Amino acid sequence: MTPRRAEHIAIGLMVSGAFLALAILFFIIAVIMVKGLPHITARFLLDNPMDMGRAGGIFSTIVSTIYLLVVSLVIAIPLGVGTAIYLTEYTEEGKITKIVRFGTECLAGVPSIILGLFGFILFVIKLGFGWSVLSGGISLAIMILPVIIRTSEEAIKSVPQAFRDVNEVLGGSKWQGVTRLVLPNAAPGILTGVILSVGRGIGETAVVIFTLGTSLRTPFSIFDSGRSMAVHFYILAREGISMSNAYATAAVLVFSILIINIFSYYLMHRFVEGRR
Amino acid sequence: MSAADIKRREKLIQRIFLVIAFSSLFSLFLIALFIFVEGLPMIWKVGLKDFLLSTRWAPTKGHFGIFAMIVSSFWVTIGALLFGGPLGLMCSIFLVEFASSKVRAIIKPALELLAGIPSVVYGFLGVVYLVPLVRDYLGGPGLSLLTSCIILGIMILPTVISISVDSLVAVPDSYREAAFSLGATRWQTTHMVTVHAAKSGIITALVLGMGRAVGETMAVIMIAGNALKIPLSPLDPIRTLTSNIALEMGYASGLHRQALFATGIVLFFFVMALNLIATAFARRKRFK
Numbered sequence: 065m066t067p068r069r070a071e072h073i074a075i076g077l078m079v080s081g082a083f084l085a086l087a088i089l090f091f092i093i094a095v096i097m098v099k100g101l102p103h104i105t106a107r108f109l110l111d112n113p114m115d116m117g118r119a120g121g122i123f124s125t126i127v128s129t130i131y132l133l134v135v136s137l138v139i140a141i142p143l144g145v146g147t148a149i150y151l152t153e154y155t156e157e158g159k160i161t162k163i164v165r166f167g168t169e170c171l172a173g174v175p176s177i178i179l180g181l182f183g184f185i186l187f188v189i190k191l192g193f194g195w196s197v198l199s200g201g202i203s204l205a206i207m208i209l210p211v212i213i214r215t216s217e218e219a220i221k222s223v224p225q226a227f228r229d230v231n232e233v234l235g236g237s238k239w240q241g242v243t244r245l246v247l248p249n250a251a252p253g254i255l256t257g258v259i260l261s262v263g264r265g266i267g268e269t270a271v272v273i274f275t276l277g278t279s280l281r282t283p284f285s286i287f288d289s290g291r292s293m294a295v296h297f298y299i300l301a302r303e304g305i306s307m308s309n310a311y312a313t314a315a316v317l318v319f320s321i322l323i324i325n326i327f328s329y330y331l332m333h334r335f336v337e338g339r340r
Numbered sequence: 341m342s343a344a345d346i347k348r349r350e351k352l353i354q355r356i357f358l359v360i361a362f363s364s365l366f367s368l369f370l371i372a373l374f375i376f377v378e379g380l381p382m383i384w385k386v387g388l389k390d391f392l393l394s395t396r397w398a399p400t401k402g403h404f405g406i407f408a409m410i411v412s413s414f415w416v417t418i419g420a421l422l423f424g425g426p427l428g429l430m431c432s433i434f435l436v437e438f439a440s441s442k443v444r445a446i447i448k449p450a451l452e453l454l455a456g457i458p459s460v461v462y463g464f465l466g467v468v469y470l471v472p473l474v475r476d477y478l479g480g481p482g483l484s485l486l487t488s489c490i491i492l493g494i495m496i497l498p499t500v501i502s503i504s505v506d507s508l509v510a511v512p513d514s515y516r517e518a519a520f521s522l523g524a525t526r527w528q529t530t531h532m533v534t535v536h537a538a539k540s541g542i543i544t545a546l547v548l549g550m551g552r553a554v555g556e557t558m559a560v561i562m563i564a565g566n567a568l569k570i571p572l573s574p575l576d577p578i579r580t581l582t583s584n585i586a587l588e589m590g591y592a593s594g595l596h597r598q599a600l601f602a603t604g605i606v607l608f609f610f611v612m613a614l615n616l617i618a619t620a621f622a623r624r625k626r627f628k
Binding site: 151171264270310 | 346349353354356357358360361362363364365367368370371375378427428429430433434435437438439447449450451452453454456457458459460461462463464465467469494497501526527528530531548551554556557558561562582585586601604608611614615619
């Protein structure tokens with residue numbers, strides 16, 4: 065085979081590989097949208113599920129999902145951003161940063177079913193929180209922590225060193241530098257990470273089903289159980305309760321994840337452009 | 341506030357951040373601790389050999405052998421790599437070496453969207469579209485090892501692509517220029533020089549992809565068939581370690597529940613081993 069021929073074949077293969085992957089993505093989105101969107105009405109979004117989800121809408125699952133995400137963010141943002149601040153501002157590269165980074169990598173690799181098991185035994189059983197927004201929120205916070213740490217660290221690192229130097233020259237303390245210069249300037253980058261982790265949290269099932277539970281009632285207290293949209297979709301689809309409602313729920317899920325990802329991509333793009 | 345006060349306050353703030361920085365490590369420690377404390381006594385009671393190497397899983401009769409699930413998890417991980425690995429590498433090489441920057445700017449974020457799609461959606465579409473295809477054209481029940489491998493192969497694409505793209509981009513242009521000036525074509529440069537130089541990063545990508553595949557649960561439950569036996573053909577239904585946990589967690593209690601945590605320990609070891617291999621390869625080569 066001549067090099068030229070090999071080149072053509074190789075390029076053909078690469079292009080078809082990329083094309084196949086894109087085709088799969090479009091197929092997934094298209095199927096969910098085409099089959100789901102027609103069933104989405106204002107009533108579907110604003111009515112509570114009835115008859116185990118056979119009829120009615122998904123309002124209580126939307127509330128559960130948002131409630132769960134808010135609780136997990138309230139826990140994960142301070143811990144994640146705090147870790148990033150420590151790694152970048154308060155210490156030199158050394159043993160401690162290595163250990164912390166290694167721990168974060170490992171945590172990111174823990175399968176969600178293991179997190180679900182852990183959240184179930186510690187929060188639901190041992191600490192007596194039961195299946196609740198609190199148990200689910202803490203477990204989900206642990207899942208998104210690595211994402212928030214990594215993106216915040218990148219964002220904080222990209223704040224020019226000159227800002228810190230000026231702060232020091234003017235007699236500002238480190239804390240003043242962090243709160244008044246570094247964090248405000250890193251905020252868009254940090255927000256990107258937060259939005260990305262919201263996207264991951266919305267679609268998560270294995271962690272949530274064992275910690276938040278599957279109750280269809282709207283949760284009010286932090287100790288109430290609930291059912292997230294993803295769990296609702298899983299139960300509708302797996303138990304064959306209602307295909308049309310399953311598709312509609314999936315469409316709401318995928319649609320919100322698309323919006324969130326596109327928005328965070330746009331934000332990151334602007335953030336990176338602004339730094340140049 | 342005097343200078344000494346400020347100094348003391350700064351010291352305190354630094355300590356607080358140090359404590360916060362250990363939150364992820366502490367979580368990891370707690371996870372390991374609770375999974376082990378719940379699962380180990382059961383392994384002790386049943387015996388490590390009967391737990392790991394027996395294929396008989398009948399919790400109501402006191403049999404807790406997970407060998408079939410270990411084998412299934414192993415095959416499904418290898419299979420996912422066979423489907424997702426080459427496809428992911430083709431995408432990455434295309435994006436870095438052959439695509440123009442404009443094409444890359446559109447395709448890369450689009451492929452990253454694949455990571456955002458919930459695993460339950462993959463599982464569901466697998467059941468609706470892929471399972472009937474496999475059943476009608478290849479035979480068997482459709483819910484099978486093969487179906488799981490294909491779906492998992494797609495699910496690990498974003499992991500494989502994003503890390504191998506990074507490692508290909510990190511190869512200095514001087515390597516490529518040297519190859520071109522020796523008269524190599526673009527493809528010769530790619531497979532003889534660039535891919536070779538990015539090898540450790542690409543292996544990291546593949547290993548992390550395997551880590552994702554072995555840990556995936558909800559999609560696998562929906563498409564694998566969950567039968568309790570060692571698969572003899574790709575068309576046989578399987579039950580993986582993860583799906584065993586998720587399927588029975590809802591109603592298990594006592595020794596049975598402990599056995600599920602023990603299954604979690606085995607899974608934990610698999611995943612940590614893959615992570616360690618990945619970090620070892622990731623450290624090996626850096627271009628500076």
